[in-house]
Structure formats: structure tokens, C-alpha cells
Amino acid sequence: MIGIVVLIPQILPASDILVPSFWLIFGFLGGITYIAYLLAHIGIHKNPEAGVVAILGSVIVKLIFCMAFVLIYSIKAKESGLLFIVNFFSLYLLFTVFEMYCLLRNLRHQNLK
Template sequence: MSKTLILTAILVIVFFLAEAIGLGYLLHPQKWVILGFFAASAFLFSRIMELGFRENRKNFIQFYLTTVVLRLLLSIIFIGVELYRGLKQQELFVGNFFVLYLFYTIFEIWNLNSNLRRNSEK
């Protein structure tokens, strides 16, 4: 979980730097809401994964796939609600959301792979 917090802190710094160097037009005004959504979902799903890994390692794959499907469904609901509220610059919002979704997913897979590799060596 601490690695996810570090990732989120790095993204906060990147957001501030993007605005400082004049690239703020590439970020939607709701970027903090999007980042908050991903930080909260990463925290929730990492706890679920830890529970699945600790309780029964045989069910780890089912726990992981469940979290992937839940994250996808929550993301679709989040985007739908935000677009329904009449958001301006909808394409930029969806683009920023998609980039962060891929970023967090790749980071999660990388982190999971390193944890599983370390645990298989024992």
C-alpha cells in the first residue's frame, strides 16, 4: 500500500509541475477528483488483495480477478456520473481518466508481479 501512496504523491508532483511549465491545458480541471478516485480505489483493492492472499492463497486468482472487474465497473460508473453531471471538456476528462487508469493498472500489475516473484522464491 505504501508504494501506491508514493505513486500518488509522484502524480501530485507531476500535476503541479505540468501547470508550472505551461502544460496545464493537458489536464482537466477535475484532475484532483480523478486522482482521488484512483487513490481510494487503489487503497480499497489493495486491502482486498491482502485479505485474499493472507486467508487462502488458493483463492488469490479469484480475488484478483474480482478486484479487476470491480475496478472496471466502478470506473464506468464514475465516468458515467461525471459525464451525466454535465462536465465541460468531456474528451479531456475521459482521456485523463484513461491515462491514469492505465498508469495505476500497470503499476498494480508490476507491484503484484514483484510480490509474487519474491514469495515464490521462499
């Protein structure tokens, strides 16, 4: 994923498809996704019956922190709002899909035992 982001400005140098603070967004979402994954993973292993609740709780925590980030960033930055929204939510979707895939794989392995 990082490789694609690095290659986009080299392939399309004249277009502005990434906000200047893209790496801040990437780092924030990477960190918050890791924390949400750890919370859900610990919840799944503590009580396997409540695994779905742990996953849902981690997604809600991630969503609340992301909404706060968007609010703070949009107040502070004076950049294009639409470009920021497209960049942020495309990364949010990618990180969330990756997190759900990993967590559901863990649940699948527990069902086989």
C-alpha cells in the same frame, strides 16, 4: 506522480491538458486502487492458491466502480468529454499498472517460500 501533475501547468501555462476536476479524479482513483489492492492482498494471504482469482476480482471491482464514476461524472459535468476521457484513462492505466506490479511482487515472494 503528483509532482509531475503539479509541474505540468507551470511548464505549459497556456495549454489546457488537465480537466478542472483533475484532483477529484486523482483522489477517486487513488482511493479505489487502494481498496482494490487491499482486497487482493487479503485474498492472496488467506488462500495463496487463489491469488490470481483475488487479483482478477479486485481489478473487476475497480473497473465497475470506475465505469460508474465516468457515467456519473459525464452526466453531471459539462466539460470537454475527450479531455476528461484522456485524463481519466491515463490515470486509470497508471494506477492499475502500479497495483499489478505490487501484487505480482507479493505473488513472486510467495513462490520463493
